[in-house]
Amino acid sequence: MWLWGQIARGCFYRQPWVLGLEGEVTVGVTFEAYLLIIVLALPFVGSLVSGLILNTTSRDLPVFVAGVVTLLVLGLTTYAYTFVGNGSVLRFDAEWLPQFGLNFTLRMDGLAWIFTMLVSAIGFLVVVYARYYMGEEDPIPRFYSFLLAFMGAMLGIIISGNIILLSIFWELTSIFSFLLISYWHHNPTARDGARMALTITGIGGFCLLIGMLLLGNIVGSYDLDKVLASGDVIKNHALYLPTLIFILLGALTKSAQFPFHFWLPNAMAAPTPVSAFLHSATMVKAGVFLLVRLWPALSGTYEWFFLVGLAGMLTLLLGAYFAMFQRDLKGLLAYSTISHLGLITTLLSLGSPLATVAAIFHMLNHATFKASLFMAAGIIDHETGTRDMQRLSGLFRFLPFTATLAMVASAAMAGVPLLNGFLSKEMFFAEAVETNADSILDTILPYVATLAGAFSVTYSLRFIHTVFFGPPPVGLPKPRPHEPPRWMRFPVEFLVVVCLVVGIVPSLSIGPFLHVAAESVLGPDMPEYSLALWHGFNLPLVMSLVAMVGGTILYILMRGYFSRCEDGPPIFRRLRGQRIFERVLVTVSWRWARMAESRMGTRNLQPQLRWVVATGFMAGLLPLVLSGFEVRPLAFSGIDPAFAVVWLLGTAMALGAAFFAKYHRLAALIMLGGVGLTVCITFVWLSAPDLAITQLLVEIVTTVLILLGLRWLPKRNPHSFEVVTLRSRFRRFRDLVLAISCGVGMSFIAFAVMTMPVPDAIATYFLDNAYAQGGGRNVVNVILVDFRGFDTLGEIAVLGVVALTVYALLRRFRPADDSFEMPEQQRIQNRFDEERPERSLGDTVRDYMLVPSVIMQWMFPVVLTLAVYLFMRGHDMPGGGFSAGLTLSIAFLLQYLAGGTRWAEDRIRILPLRWIGLGLLTAVATGIGSWLLGYPFLTSHSRYLDLPLIGKVPAATALLFDLGVFSLVVGSTVLIMVALAHQSIRINRLRAIDAARSGDS
């Protein structure tokens, strides 16, 4: 309940309002404010629904879902015009990460509205079209699920009112576009294309995020309205240029601008509805949309003109040039899209308001005619089985309707009068002629524009003429093409009608909407313009005519070449962005990585550890050197002789362990245990009884564990001949120096720390509150199970995971060949039995250490009681879940040691996995219990209970938690031990299997 309260306060707190442009704020919960969140959420909901019906066999159900969703979005957006149409802005605000000043803001003005309309309308048409385009075997629900999710992400970019939120949706479009391009993932070109698109747009998205962070930093807010209002601040800021470059990298990669254009043609491996939606109408428009969106904030400087203009003009010209030489229909359309996007970018670079109006207008026009052309190309592909223009010809007689529609649409693409493409192209030419920024770029722009116009006429003509006219095609994969189903053609028809209507009566159709959209960007700078078809005989018209005639002549001249040329443009055929990209990728991710690994890396453990230790030593030394180490007089507080003697032994054993670890493992282990006992004594000496208990118990368990492991290690003979080379002598010397330096350093630091006055830190808090709040007198235990209970929960989880890992590793354990035989000691004992007639084999092993094992067996109940005692007193006296758990597992362990694995398991069944699970569950359930009572996770409650016979017992809920700890520690320790102990039994089985196998062969 507490949690829910938090969430409700933290995340669902909303402040919706409708913000007028004049700044008047009407607070109140209105439907209009929620309109935006509904519009944004609908596609994602639809995507989820589509995802839930993945296994449906129905082809119509997913289409129905997607159709309803897109229509609803379309309807709601149309309704939103009643608010946006008069120039106001719809806003939705919810707190997102208020501590970073981030709000989940959605915002719809004229520009966002017209793009939402575009995306949802074309989205609906694509949904209808795809119903007929997709094959029988294609998983339809998956397609619609991705498509709707993409649409949601795209709408998110359009209506984000927060630039960080915008970046997030930007990334989402990259990801869904990746999924859509690779929809036919069995096809390697689709996979490569998708990967390339994701790499390029993903890097771009990353740059965009950096740019947005810089931008937000300059403005002091990530709110889009504030950013748009601070144009002057941004442009005069020192960070303007880097900000601009990063944002442009994002926008230009997304809109496939030169030199990042090459991913778009490779993305044509996607199903055609995807190309129509993503790669003509929406996703590639996101880049130029962002440029328009941020136009008030960023444009108008020389840097803007130069960077944006150069990229735009190069893209405009090269895209059109490349488009002429494509053999693939979709390739032609893709390069044409690149070129048209370049045109829009160029318009935006000019920084004049009129050019911006033209840019918005051309974005809409291009979306309509290019989407219809992609769909037409899809129909041709669908009916004939190929998109190769050198194989297609004379299709008019088979597909008269589609051919007519495609011809109208490509005429719009070429900029023929009476069609929408003509209008925006005229506006472009008019702006190209104007001098906006005095530079060479501006001077050559009219010529570049005319040339690109001529190229676009040429490739449009090529498309129409080769595909629809000429002799009937021969050798098509599908020999008898015919008109597609009625509703497959409907989207194309609809879009072509739009092209015509806008082209003939622009001011009656698109006029008012374009005005609203442009006004929302330009505000008071809104220029006077007219959308009339006829502006008199002026320079732009002459340029149009030159482009038409020039393009037609060029086509006639090049016709022969087109019909037999290789794929790709001359000169540039060899210089392909794709290949450069791949080479860069290989160099960076393969060659450099390998070089770095071979130069700097090593696969050997010793050098790695040496570096770790040396770095650690330097890290300890450096602060001392930098801060000017000051030698203090030794604060000599006296030495307790007994303590000194204890540690004299302790250090001697540590040195002994280090010395003997190579050849005398058992001796080293005993000495290690001795050091552990010394540490344990130290804890007792220095007021840490809890640590002493735990250390002692852990010491026992660890020693037994390593003893169990010793049996599987190879024998090592100290007298065996081993050449000690000069090199290994040097290595040992170096390690010794390193080890001694580390030791001396540690001694110094430890002494310095221990003789310094202890600052008044958090210790006082725990000492003062342990009893009052935790209800326990043993402060260490209260810290573990109460104050820092969450840490302990994590820790026992680690312990459980380690136990399971050990168990899993040992399940497949196979000892090395030389440890396969029986241990030497057992062999000696067996030989002893064999030599005496009165003994039978195995007697010695059975009777080995008989007295100790009887004692150990009898100790079981005693140790058990000790465990319970340690557990119960843990909250008030030294003890607790950890030590009790270890004690109980030692009780089990003793039984294994006393009677052997088989004997022990015949008598007790421990089921350690259940102990682990139960322990973790108890601990977590205790924590959750406090939720149910309305407190934070793991809040404890304490009181004393009066039990008969035992007396007063602390009964904090922390005790329950400690019970979980106890149970898990028992389970984990026993699981590790038993898994290791079982290897001696398993090896008998392995021996039997090996014997059987060798008998077979």
Add this chain to the structure above:
Amino acid sequence: MELVLSIAIGVMTSCGVWLILRPRTYQVIVGLSLLSYAVNLFIFGVGGVKSNVPPILEDGIDPSTLSDPVPQALVLTAIVIGFATTALFLVVLLASRGLTGNDHVDGRNDPK
């Protein structure tokens, strides 16, 4: 007290570092154990070195005279986790020994 303890920490660190740089897995596991003793004692020592004042509250004793419970709680956790890592390392070294047939840390037989 402090002097003895810090020398002990130093000696155990030296032995531990020396051992973890050795080529045999068993040496490394002993070294790690020694290092963890040293580190545990070091962390424990940060809270000050006092005798006969365990952090257990009793009526009539001023809590501020007791020893610092925080490093103790940290070290208790460290001891248990240290046990877990030792167990894991032991099993990994056994598995590596089973797979490669030798007990070199890199699994190779020839001492290079």
